[in-house]
Amino acid sequence: VGEIKRTAENSRLWEVHLTITDESDPQLAGLTDRIKEEIDGRGWQRMGKLMLQVGHFDQAEELYNELLEKASNDSDRAFIYHMLGMMKNNQGGYQQAVT
Template sequence: MTIDPSKISTSITPFAMIDEHSALPQEQEILFTMHSVFRIVEITQTPSNSRLWEVQLTITDESDPQLVGLTNRIKEEISGRGWYRMGHLMLKVGHFDQAVELYNELLKGASDDSDRAHIYHQLGVMNYHQGKYQEAIEFYEKALEIDRKTLPEDDASLAPTYGAIGTVYKNMGEYSKALEFYEKSLKIKEISLPPTHPDLATSYNNIGGVY
């Protein structure tokens, strides 16, 4: 492992030598921060033991162009702030049980209806992906109940939840209900979006799928 001092941020030192605090000082242990990112330089098989491989690593810094590009891409795909972003990330990678646990904790501390509605919607998404369709509908409806108290009936932010409920009903084989909610979603999109917007195509496709 190599560390180029010129690549280390002036504001953050990502590692510390802890050999004098270690129970095994001869190992010259180094403690790295949890957010440290390394680039794999080379992987070679050790000549003395074919079962062992040696990996050469070099630490990256905040100005690494590929790391910056990856970070920006993740920010684009994973929206939200703080723990909400973490929940979205867990959902994205399929860690549904951990995401449910996190969102339930966030729900306990939610300070306003907007946050509660968002959390209920996300819990609906997670239950849907776990095949818990009835629970998913219940959470989506809780989100709708909150949003409809403060938003007009044709507000664009209601369309995704109507569409999500439609998808759940479609997967349950309740096609009339699926069609009802897909059409509610489409009606809002037709008001709030230009006629060539791809979200309209999604709604038309969903309705076609029901038929």
């Protein structure tokens, strides 16, 4: 674990910089590659997808809402709305997903 700091915009979100201590560790390299294959995207979008996969729905929703406030283009906003809708639908909230 490298640096750990709170995000400036939301005190409940933390940014953690991780580094691999031994790049020759085949298990760690394999795990990292597997995560990259399964969870596409970039930066915080990838983190949101990971949160959804491990069932941290509240944290994922909070992160996506934060990203939505900072989205700079329609493509990013569309992706975030899509992820929020999928999350609600998967939780059985179809009506919330489509509104």
